[in-house]
Amino acid sequence: MINKIFVTLVSFLFFFNLLNISYAVEPNEIMKNKDHEIRARNISKNVRCMICQNQSIDESNAPLAKDLRVLIRNEIKKGKSDDEIYFFLTERYGDFILLKPPLKLNTLALWFLPFVFLVVGLLILFFYNKKYRKV
Amino acid sequence: MVKQILIIPSIFFLIIVSIFFYLLIIDRNPSEIPSNLINKTIPFFETESLFKNKKFISSEEFGNEIVLVNFFATWCKPCRDEHGYIKKFQSKEKLRIIGINYKDDPEKANAWLKDLGNPYSDVPLDKNGRIAIDWGVYGIPETFVISSDGIIKYRHVGPITKKIYKKINLLIATLKLKK
Amino acid sequence: MIPSLGNFTLWLSLFFAVFQFFSSRKNKNIKYISLAVIFLFFSSLISFFLLIYSHVISDFSVINVVQNSHTTKPLLYKIAGVWGNHEGSMLLWMLVLTLVNYFIFKLLNKKNSSFILKTLEIQAFIIIGFLLFTIFTSNPFLRVFPAQLEGLGFNPILQDPALAIHPPLLYIGYVGFSAAFSMSVATLILNNKKNIFWYNYMKPFVIGAWTFLTIGIALGSVWAYYELGWGGWWFWDPVENASFMPWLIGTALLHSLIIVEKRKSLQAWVLLLAILAFLLSVIGTFLVRSGILTSVHTFALDPSRGIYILIFTALLGGYSLILFGVKSRKFFDNNYFSSFSKEGSILINNIFMSVVCATVFLGTIYPLLVEAFTNNKISVGEPYYNSTVIPIMIPAIIVMGIGPILSWGKEDKLKILKKIIPSVLITLIMTIAIFLFYKSYSILGFAGIILSFWIISNNVLNIIRKNKAYSMSMFIAHLGVGLLILGITGSSVWQDEKIVKMKVKNEIKIKNYNIIFDQIVEIKGINYIAVRGNFLVRDDEKKIITKLKPENRFYPITNIFTSEASIHSNLFRDLYIVLGEGNMTNGWVVRIYYNPLVIWIWIGSLLIFLGGIVSLNTNLKKLLKW
Numbered sequence: 001m002i003n004k005i006f007v008t009l010v011s012f013l014f015f016f017n018l019l020n021i022s023y024a025v026e027p028n029e030i031m032k033n034k035d036h037e038i039r040a041r042n043i044s045k046n047v048r049c050m051i052c053q054n055q056s057i058d059e060s061n062a063p064l065a066k067d068l069r070v071l072i073r074n075e076i077k078k079g080k081s082d083d084e085i086y087f088f089l090t091e092r093y094g095d096f097i098l099l100k101p102p103l104k105l106n107t108l109a110l111w112f113l114p115f116v117f118l119v120v121g122l123l124i125l126f127f128y129n130k131k132y133r134k135v
Numbered sequence: 136m137v138k139q140i141l142i143i144p145s146i147f148f149l150i151i152v153s154i155f156f157y158l159l160i161i162d163r164n165p166s167e168i169p170s171n172l173i174n175k176t177i178p179f180f181e182t183e184s185l186f187k188n189k190k191f192i193s194s195e196e197f198g199n200e201i202v203l204v205n206f207f208a209t210w211c212k213p214c215r216d217e218h219g220y221i222k223k224f225q226s227k228e229k230l231r232i233i234g235i236n237y238k239d240d241p242e243k244a245n246a247w248l249k250d251l252g253n254p255y256s257d258v259p260l261d262k263n264g265r266i267a268i269d270w271g272v273y274g275i276p277e278t279f280v281i282s283s284d285g286i287i288k289y290r291h292v293g294p295i296t297k298k299i300y301k302k303i304n305l306l307i308a309t310l311k312l313k314k
Numbered sequence: 315m316i317p318s319l320g321n322f323t324l325w326l327s328l329f330f331a332v333f334q335f336f337s338s339r340k341n342k343n344i345k346y347i348s349l350a351v352i353f354l355f356f357s358s359l360i361s362f363f364l365l366i367y368s369h370v371i372s373d374f375s376v377i378n379v380v381q382n383s384h385t386t387k388p389l390l391y392k393i394a395g396v397w398g399n400h401e402g403s404m405l406l407w408m409l410v411l412t413l414v415n416y417f418i419f420k421l422l423n424k425k426n427s428s429f430i431l432k433t434l435e436i437q438a439f440i441i442i443g444f445l446l447f448t449i450f451t452s453n454p455f456l457r458v459f460p461a462q463l464e465g466l467g468f469n470p471i472l473q474d475p476a477l478a479i480h481p482p483l484l485y486i487g488y489v490g491f492s493a494a495f496s497m498s499v500a501t502l503i504l505n506n507k508k509n510i511f512w513y514n515y516m517k518p519f520v521i522g523a524w525t526f527l528t529i530g531i532a533l534g535s536v537w538a539y540y541e542l543g544w545g546g547w548w549f550w551d552p553v554e555n556a557s558f559m560p561w562l563i564g565t566a567l568l569h570s571l572i573i574v575e576k577r578k579s580l581q582a583w584v585l586l587l588a589i590l591a592f593l594l595s596v597i598g599t600f601l602v603r604s605g606i607l608t609s610v611h612t613f614a615l616d617p618s619r620g621i622y623i624l625i626f627t628a629l630l631g632g633y634s635l636i637l638f639g640v641k642s643r644k645f646f647d648n649n650y651f652s653s654f655s656k657e658g659s660i661l662i663n664n665i666f667m668s669v670v671c672a673t674v675f676l677g678t679i680y681p682l683l684v685e686a687f688t689n690n691k692i693s694v695g696e697p698y699y700n701s702t703v704i705p706i707m708i709p710a711i712i713v714m715g716i717g718p719i720l721s722w723g724k725e726d727k728l729k730i731l732k733k734i735i736p737s738v739l740i741t742l743i744m745t746i747a748i749f750l751f752y753k754s755y756s757i758l759g760f761a762g763i764i765l766s767f768w769i770i771s772n773n774v775l776n777i778i779r780k781n782k783a784y785s786m787s788m789f790i791a792h793l794g795v796g797l798l799i800l801g802i803t804g805s806s807v808w809q810d811e812k813i814v815k816m817k818v819k820n821e822i823k824i825k826n827y828n829i830i831f832d833q834i835v836e837i838k839g840i841n842y843i844a845v846r847g848n849f850l851v852r853d854d855e856k857k858i859i860t861k862l863k864p865e866n867r868f869y870p871i872t873n874i875f876t877s878e879a880s881i882h883s884n885l886f887r888d889l890y891i892v893l894g895e896g897n898m899t900n901g902w903v904v905r906i907y908y909n910p911l912v913i914w915i916w917i918g919s920l921l922i923f924l925g926g927i928v929s930l931n932t933n934l935k936k937l938l939k940w
Contacts, residue, residue, distance in 0.1 A: 026903055054551045096692055099694075099697050109676075117672045117673060118706060121665035125662060132650035
């Protein structure tokens with residue numbers, strides 16, 4: 001009996017816990033349609049938890065993260081596409097909320113430079129090899 | 136040709152260091168995210184009001200004068216800390232302030248406002264947090280400055296401080312001039 | 315008294331560092347220099363111990379102790395807490411810096427005196443820079459009057475053995491590269507006049523730094539996996555990236571030093587890498603401590619600190635890179651080599667490591683660039699790094715498989731083709747076996763398994779062949795990399811999870827395991843109360859494999875909740891269970907994760923570390939003979 005009361009008390013305390021622990025998705029959020037749920041998880045993994053440090057809403061148990069997870073699932077149910085959902089979120093929170101930076105004018109350098117680095121590196125190798133062959 | 140290439144790393148480095156220097160000097164908060172709704176019309180919402188019997192419909196309540204919108208909750212300690220400034224906005228600057236009660240218990244809100252004073256002309260209830268999401272709110276308290284034609288002009292995340300109080304007053308003075 | 319003494323020893327260290335700087339630069343009196351080096355180390359050691367002492371006795375007149383300690387903290391964590399905060403960690407940084415300084419000094423002899431003295435001069439300059447930073451902006455011995463009654467520092471999440479040792483190991487890495495930096499700058503200044511074998515001296519420091527950086531990073535990931543509750547172990551957080559970048563350049567440096575030793579080519583390239591490795595460590599320090607960005611790891615934000623560190627970084631980096639731009643031409647050679655050779659494969663991988671490093675650097679600072687130029691904020695998160703880094707790593711790993719068995723100078727392509735047939739076969743067999751076992755088909759999984767067994771089979775075969783021409787440390791370390799890739803692939807691609815609400819006595823199946831929620835109990839710990847769920851795990855033969863006992867703890871003193879996952883590991887998978895919210899009537903949220911092959915991440919990292927230690931040992935012996 002005492003054990004039951006104690007356990008209820010401590011679990012009650014946990015209800016208000018808002019810190020550090022990542023509970024992530026809860027059983028009652030999971031959608032019945034498996035494909036929908038997979039979509040929801042994939043979108044959530046790309047959505048940043050705005051009040052955490054570098055976590056996605058899929059990993060964070062912050063209240064806002066949960067609200068957004070539920071909202072995304074509702075939008076999926078309504079038949080919205082992934083792009084429409086991302087648009088919905090960025091309209092309100094800006095591009096910051098996306099963990100994968102969208103390809104825009106201000107991220108052209110971000111997405112193309114790695115490729116440029118690779119090409120430069122391979123060119124260096126190419127010219128080095130060329131010089132070797134001369135000798 | 137080779138000599139020029141060899142100096143490139145140092146140039147890149149100094150450019151990056153200058154950018155870092157610039158970011159350190161300016162007044163910025165590394166954890167604050169700029170609102171995506173600046174210079175856009177306020178998002179439409181319709182919800183219950185705490186004190187009035189009729190519904191709060193945003194299209195009716197905005198677009199007439201400069202308004203402050205303050206998202207608050209009784210369970211939020213910084214909201215309590217900044218409440219003095221909110222009251223000052225109403226009493227001293229004679230601004231109309233709408234307090235959106237976020238994810239809260241209406242009875243608690245009632246008691247809280249009775250206890251601390253009510254500067255709000257209206258208190259629409261955002262019980263499930265959906266209105267806040269539409270406004271791009273991520274951390275309460277948040278305060279918005281809405282121009283007289285219903286455009287969001289400014290958003291501050293966190294409690295109002297002396298500095299922000301002055302900043303908002305300055306902004307409002309500028310908006311009034313533009314009229 | 316003790317804290318004032320501590321502050322005094324900081325000034326003392328500054329005095330000796332300045333003394334070392336001028337002695338190595340001007341009068342070059344060996345006796346003076348040796349006094350400076352030794353006293354510098356000891357005064358740094360004493361400052362460090364005095365701070366530890368203040369923490370251990372809970373001297374709450376010291377601000378650093380008030381902010382970071384608590385009377386109820388266990389002794390081990392009172393001590394570890396000393397370097398878990400910004401100011402205290404600077405003392406650890408100084409300690410390692412002065413120790414490295416001493417090791418550099420130990421190399422001094424008549425033949426290399428101009429080189430070593432120049433190195434000591436540069437090293438002294440670095441020490442002075444960090445000492446000024448510590449004394450003026452981050453002094454751990456500042457007092458508060460009246461002394462406080464209790465401290466504020468009690469975060470149970472940080473009280474963990476892995477987390478306690480993670481910073482010292484990382485710092486040996488970051489600071490170890492300072493020796494390579496100083497030697498590189500010294501070499502550039504002295505301009506190759508006396509044909510100094512700078513690379514022989516640099517190599518042990520690079521290996522040492524890199525080896526400890528490897529294990530330091532690995533321990534951080536181990537901690538994250540066990541503590542944070544969803545099985546993640548790398549998040550591309552800016553501060554993690556700050557440790558990964560020196561590691562990438564360190565890897566490139568480590569390997570190309572071998573080329574310089576063997577055939578004196580690529581000297582200019584290696585001198586640049588040596589500068590960059592330490593420079594990236596310092597830039598990392600800047601990013602973490604300046605307040606320019608926020609992250610889980612950042613210390614207290616303070617722009618004035620940031621400006622100081624940035625100025626120091628600018629001086630260090632500006633001077634060394636401009637010096638490189640002007641002087642490195644003298645180190646060019648005509649010793650070209652074919653791409654299809656051992657040197658060639660090392661060069662190829664150097665390029666890949668550098669490209670990955672440049673990409674990680676770009677991703678890390680890009681949000682800052684966007685903010686500076688457009689006033690907007692964007693995020694660059696895991697999806698970006700996965701899209702860019704993984705495709706570049708794939709060819710790098712393929713080359714890493716063949717590279718070690720190529721000979722110096724041009725290789726016979728046909729001969730090599732014959733040599734690799736066994737490993738190709740083993741790779742294919744193991745790939746098919748793994749797919750049959752895990753029954754999950756994904757391209758990334760496919761690629762990962764092929765790559766990992768490509769590396770594993772090549773290295774295991776080489777160890778068996780016991781070819782004396784090759785170094786054992788390389789095989790151990792490379793084998794470690796293969797196992798690491800195996801672990802990363804398994805845990806990323808084939809993870810399974812079950813998120814359910816369970817009442818006591820409910821059962822659930824995951825893969826071929828039956829998990830039974832046996833009971834809920836209350837636990838009283840030393841400084842916490844907790845709710846624990848007892849779960850029985852049975853396999854398909856109904857045998858009990860293990861009992862998992864996740865807990866949710868509440869620490870009343872600091873009002874902190876933590877969740878302790880319960881994990882059962884074996885070579886094939888981790889079973890990882892977390893207890894969520896709930897109550898007796900409605901049941902509890904239970905999260906069960908099946909994480910394949912995770913343990914190989916840790917085993918692989920450990921092997922890389924061991925390979926490094928063996929190599930360090932070999933290289934130190936070589937140096938002593940010399």
